[in-house]
Each structure stands twice: as C-alpha cells, then as structure tokens.
Amino acid sequence: MKTTTGYSGLQIALHWIIAVLILVAWLSGEGAEEAMEAVEDGGVAGFVPHVAFGLAILTLVIVRIVVRLSRGAPAAPGAPGSVSVMAADWGHRLIYLLMVAVPLGGASVFFLGLDVGEVHGLAANLLMLVVLGHALMALYHQYVLKDGLLRRMMKAE
Ligand code: HEM
Ligand code: HEM
Numbered sequence: 775m776k777t778t779t780g781y782s783g784l785q786i787a788l789h790w791i792i793a794v795l796i797l798v799a800w801l802s803g804e805g806a807e808e809a810m811e812a813v814e815d816g817g818v819a820g821f822v823p824h825v826a827f828g829l830a831i832l833t834l835v836i837v838r839i840v841v842r843l844s845r846g847a848p849a850a851p852g853a854p855g856s857v858s859v860m861a862a863d864w865g866h867r868l869i870y871l872l873m874v875a876v877p878l879g880g881a882s883v884f885f886l887g888l889d890v891g892e893v894h895g896l897a898a899n900l901l902m903l904v905v906l907g908h909a910l911m912a913l914y915h916q917y918v919l920k921d922g923l924l925r926r927m928m929k930a931e
Contacts, residue, residue: 776846780931785845788838789927792831792873793905799827799877800902803895825884832877839870851921865908872901 781789802824850862879894915923 777849778846778931780848780926780929782841782845783930784841785838785847786927786930788834788841792834792838795827795831795834796873796901796905799824799831800898802827803898825880828877828880831873832881835870835873848926851915851923862911865904869901869904869908872897872904876901
C-alpha cells in the first residue's frame with residue numbers, strides 16, 4: 775500500500791459525505807421492518823429513502839476503496855508496528871468491510887428477498903458502534919494528544 779503525506783481532497787470529501795449518509799441511513803432504518811411489510815403489500819414509497827441512501831453509500835464506498843488502493847493513505851501516527859498503529863489500521867479495515875457488507879446485506883433483503891434483515895440491522899448497529907469509537911479516538915488525538923490528527927481529514931495534502 776502506498777504511503778502518502780496526506781489525504782487528497784477527493785478522499786476527504788468522500789470521508790465526510792459518506793459519514794453523513796451513513797448516519798442518515800442508520801436513522802432511516804428505524805421502522806424498516808414495518809416498511810418492508812408495507813412493501814410486500816405493494817406500498818414501496820415510505821422505504822425508498824433508506825434504500826436510496828444505502829445504495830448511494832455502497833457506490834461511494836466502492837469509489838473510495840478504488841481511490842484508497844490506487845492513491846494510498848498517510849501512515850497512522852505512532853511507531854510503525856506498534857499496538858496503536860495496528861489498532862488504527864485494523865480498525866479502519868473493519869470499517870471498510872462493514873461499509874460494504876451492511877448495504878450488501880440490505881440489498882440482499884430488498885432485491886433478493888433473503889431472510890437476513892436482522893443480521894443487516896445488527897451489522898449496521900455494529901458499524902455505528904465502531905465508528906463512534908473511531909470518532910472518539912480522532913477527538914482524543916486532536917484534543918488530548920494534540921497531534922493535529924483531525925487536520926488530516928480537513929485539509930488536503
Ligand atoms: C460514519 C462515520 C465515519 C466513518 C464511516 C469513517 C471512516 C473512516 C475511515 C475508513 C478512515 C480511514 C481512511 C483511510 O486511511 O483510508 C477514516 C479516517 C479518519 N477519520 Fe473517519 N469516519 C467517520 C466519522 C469520523 C468522525 C466523526 C471523525 C472526527 C471526529 C473522523 C475523523 C477521522 C480522521 C481524523 C481520520 C484520519 C485518521 C488517520 O489519518 O489515521 N471520522 N475514517
Ligand atoms: C450503510 C448503509 C445502511 C445502513 C447503516 C442501514 C441501516 C439499517 C437499519 C438500522 C435497519 C433497521 C434494522 C432493524 O430494525 O432491525 C435497516 C433495515 C433495513 N434495510 Fe438498511 N441500512 C443500510 C443500507 C441498506 C441498503 C443499501 C438497502 C437495500 C438496498 C437496505 C435495506 C434494508 C431493509 C430491506 C431493511 C429491513 C430489514 C428487515 O426486514 O428487518 N439497507 N437498515
């Protein structure tokens with residue numbers, strides 16, 4: 775994987791757009807089960823926003839992964855090979871995995887009629903939990919360690 779001095783403008787834009795969309799998709803997933811019953815009865819309208827946000831996320835995440843693999847990213851702060859760097863790297867990999875798996879699970883329910891609605895909901899909650907930890911770590915770096923980490927996701931380099 776290529777190591778860069780910072781994230782590009784495109785990477786930063788994708789990070790924040792996807793973050794907002796995931797929050798909206800998660801909030802609009804509430805009541806999805808009832809909405810699916812309505813879908814089965816022929817009324818789809820109420821459920822369109824959740825599916826649209828979810829599919830937008832899936833598309834943008836694929837673009838994001840392609841950009842990540844081709845352009846690379848800056849190394850996590852800390853000594854290479856240290857526990858904190860490994861935790862950051864594996865934490866980010868887990869987020870990428872969930873950002874693909876959650877919408878794919880939702881699509882399997884919606885388009886293929888697979889009975890994985892509950893797994894989709896649980897995986898979405900897990901994603902939110904991991905991302906909450908991620909945001910807290912980012913704030914810890916910024917305001918406790920004061921290493922300016924947040925600036926990396928604000929200003930392109
Ligand atoms: C749904 C919400 C979010 C998701 C899915 C998400 C996902 C990610 C991922 C996957 C990375 C790794 C990027 C890479 O190296 O390729 C990352 C980096 C980063 N995120 Fe988030 N993030 C979210 C919310 C936030 C929030 C709320 C903050 C700030 C409070 C934040 C701050 C950062 C920072 C500073 C980095 C750069 C870390 C570094 O350079 O090592 N993120 N984010
Ligand atoms: C990151 C993107 C997504 C997030 C965070 C998310 C989140 C959620 C949440 C929290 C629920 C409620 C689960 C429950 O009540 O137990 C839900 C349900 C559902 N979502 Fe998503 N979702 C996403 C993407 C998608 C996509 C792309 C689709 C379809 C193409 C989709 C289709 C569904 C369906 C069909 C249900 C109802 C499942 C059931 O039968 O209980 N979701 N989603």
